[in-house]
Amino acid sequence: MNWEPLILTFKLALVTTTILLVLSIPLAYWLAYTKSRLKPVVETLVSMPLVLPPTVLGFYFLIAFSPNNAFGNWLNEWLGIKLVFSFVGLVIVSIIYSLPFMVHPIQSGLSSIPLSLKEAAYVMGKSRYSTLVNVLLPNIKPSILTGIVLAFAHTVGEFGVVLMIGGNIPGQTKVASIAIYDEVESLNYAAANFYSAVLFVTSFCILLLVYLINGGHLKRFWK
């Protein structure tokens, strides 16, 4: 059996989720507390991947990143980065594609914390950063975990956007979902079944773990 597409899938999901977590905390913080008039616009942009067909996103990325166009050409010539049909390109597009799945839980977690906790920390002389790290984030652990898992799972489940911008290069862009499609096309059901079963079982286990942790079912084991 060829494990390469599965390993690539989890590598992509891991890299994407890590970068997303770092990006989403400040973004969600801004969205949760800002009074700016730009807020609805930013919120809409963050949520767009929820409603757009992945192919639309993939199509525009393909156009933008293509070395035949100004932006893609500039990236290629000056930075030596080729984003179309490459792993780096997949990571970037996955970050945008899974953004709402990370931002929304963290944002709603932050909004649900009583304002007085933040105010109490400020009155004690604590900076915004210290308040975020010591007071806000520790109290929304379930939301952060939900965000991590949803973003990870959503990246694993990507198909359309990868097909458009990644293509089907083994070890580079051939992730499990593409591999399944590929094997079914060539009537190789055994291989397709192998990839599908691995994805099915892993997804089930990850989601089960989240519900167990957030539901407090595991607490008795470490208390």
Add this chain to the structure above:
Amino acid sequence: MIKIKLHKALHAAQGEMLLDLNLEIEQGTLVAIYGPSGAGKTSTLKILSGLLQPDSGMLSVNDNLWFDTKQKINLKPQQRNVGYLFQDYALFPNMTVLQNLAFALSKKQDRSILQELIEMMELGELQNRKPATLSGGQKQRVALARALVQRPQILLLDEPLSALDRKIRSKLQNYILSIHRKYNLTTILISHDIGEIHKLADKVIILENGQVAQEGTPTDIFINQKISGKFKFTGEVLNIEQEEVVYIVTVLIQNQIVKVIAQSTEIEGLKIGDQVMVASKAFNPIIYKID
């Protein structure tokens, strides 16, 4: 001395309201703010602590300017060193009692204050518990201790005792009085309880619709209104029952329950929970020494 001259347009539930404060508070006094809900009491405390920015005016504490629109001074809440007791206590759920107190320490501060406050507020047995496992009165003591860790000059208490039962309330009032005196604080307390204000406050400010309606000592404001009787107490109506042609009103005065006979005209508009004054002019009370 705290000098307050501040204006702020508030978007209250009843619509726009202008909060217009013009006050002077002596160092070391305990001032109570009394008034209907939505009068701007909590907003006043938030403005003093820097959590809410006024539209215009000035605020100075012991001759240090904290806020001045003319000179464009506006100290952040972090720079004001104010102790603030929130209505919902605002204890950090992820930290134990001790960690909650320790988080309030400033960078180079000596940790010995923690032990002092833990002893004073009798928190020794609770120090390793999380806030979620504490009762209301216990949370209140932790929050009060935490507000004092940074040794503030000013202590702001937003209806600290309203959610507690009578017995615990009276105990906590004593805590507040003793810390107020011990640390020579200037304390501003929001309260709906006239009895509590009598017990604690040197001065009362009555806020109505964002304006200071009355200012003075609790006795001047709540008692010396019309009656010039010699024998009078304030209390709370606990019960009203009809007996034949008269009514018997049960009143709680301090910790004593007193029954007063009233006519139907007197009890009109009176309901359980109302603050009342029991007074008499026409007889001489007799004083006994209790052996």
